[in-house]
Amino acid sequence: MYQYDDIDRAMVKDRVAEFRRQVDRRIAGDVTEDEFKPMRLMNGLYLQLHAYMLRVAIPYGTLSSDQLRVLASIARDYDKDYGHVSTRQNMQFNWPKLIDTPDILDRLADAEMHAIQTSGNCIRNTTTDPFAGAAAGEVEDPRITCEIIRQWSTFHPEFSFLPRKFKIAVSATKEDRAAIAVHDIGLQMVRNAAGDPGFQVLVGGGQGRSPYIAEEIREFLPYAELLSYLEAILRVYNVHGRRDNIYKARIKILVNEMGVEDFRAAVEREFDAFRTMGPAGSLDLPEAERARIAHYFAPPAFDRLPLESEVFEKAKANDPRFAAWARFNLHPHKVPGYASATISLKPNDAPPGDISSDQMDALAAIADQYGFSDVRTTHEQNMVLPHLKLDDLYTVWQDLDAAGIGSANAGLISDIIACPGLDYCNLANTRSIPVANRIQRRFADPARQAQIGELKIKISGCINACGHHHVGHIGILGVDKKGEEFYQLTLGGSADEDAAIGEIVGRGLSTDDVVNAVERVVDQYLILRSDPDERFIDTYRRLGAEPFKEALYDQAA
């Protein structure tokens, strides 16, 4: 993974010193909360319902085991002994004291981490495939591009006060595991007819109260010209994006109002202007710098192993719980004899995405012993050990299981994305976490979950859609009606390479009804599916919403 040099280190240390001064002045009363707010937001510090929340950046979801231990130590020393993985692959701490935050940032900086631009109207953490560098079929490791974007976007002098926040995601395989179509900019790495690497550029996707699937504005952008093109998009957005209404300020609204043709023309015009500036004025990185960054993402020293492992096969045959974990939580690796494992942070009856300090330490130790010290966070609020030998998997799982992070439910109905909701968030209309837990309880039987197969439930406690309900196979949106919590179901959403916004079905459901409704939809799917391999989303795409609506309201009436 990327390692800081003196310059990168100075950058985060200078930031901590600046923030320490700002906090001192706030505590002394020299600046008001209004004046302090933009400064703390630039450092990922929110004020929630009950306390401050600090959002630590995990650039493109990549962590070393040492960095994970530092996060564990922060949770232990400054918080309530746990952290929370966010849908931007970051980690949130829900209970820090304001006075401690500079020390927390200092500790992060010592471990080459920060909380820069995890909030505010600027370019946020760039996200990517949690299996980056391990998945088959990559054009190249997408984290090289992500790190280039991280550096370019950090303290960008022109783009730190945009109309609204700005999110970029990168995918380097045909299968999109980074939800690029619901980002402000989605970059799909491709090769052109000549075999040269580059990007298909999507723009204007997003969720929130007006969900959009991103549109292509460039079929092929040469690899070396990425930053010029991003700069052109951001400038057009900075100049023309709406600033009169916070709900219409994202780039998706601008693209929609201008029309994609006019937007593209404006971007290309700016892009041409950058290109005519010549090498001296170029915004793109020189090849030597690109190569320097790329070097840090060279593959680890994999052993030459047979394709199959006898130890692994035998363990699966002997231990059904392990067999279930191996069936759902493993992802094929590009190197024979290896696999990537999803570490589920979705045990029953816990807030989705939470991980305790002890669990972080346990995971770090496992990564050191078996996984090249490499840990990832995922936008689905889980973690990943990307490089494990098949031979080691049974031992790895036993260690995970002992730490309480061995749940065999990746991609299943209990692997739910949920926003923090009214338990933490001052924007929420309803709670999300208890709904997730009640669904988990209803479908607690592992055999039933396995029978249902892949089904992605995503829950947002308000229209801002932080729980990604628009792209849930089953989405659940919390709404407040005269002080009472109601939940609206959407069906057929998807965040992958066939991205779609879910369709709203029917009226709001009461807190008591929502789990029953989910169950009716699932039961109807089991009746309708053509065969056990047809996933929920496939059945929905084949038949549409109608038969599911019938199931919902026949019985609800």
Place this chain on the structure above:
Amino acid sequence: MTKLLKLSDGTLIDAPTDDVLDVAHDQDLMTAAPALDGVRVVRLAFPKFRDGRAFSQARVLRTRYGFQGEIRASGDLLPDQAAFARRVGIDTVEGINEKRLEDFRFALDAFRYAYQPAEDGAPAHRLRSNTP
């Protein structure tokens, strides 16, 4: 006499009496240049600190139109934005709250490096000595 904060060294100076060309914060300089002939000072506006359009305007003035004169910022610029302003080519800030002068001076020196090419210094990659 209007005071100006000079972003190059953090000093307060009296505004020179030159004519000033005002460019509104919502003017699109990407598609049409303002009439810059004979202009010594362009004044850009920050109606609210959150409105960052002038950052783009300054960069376009410098890099696209090669404007060499003074670029002055007016309005609600926070101390924490001063270094960004300098990097996009803004020279002076008009009408700052003098109680916050120390904050401005601190912010102007807070960062030793920057990743992006800018008007006031080389990007980090040109300064890197190490190769892995």
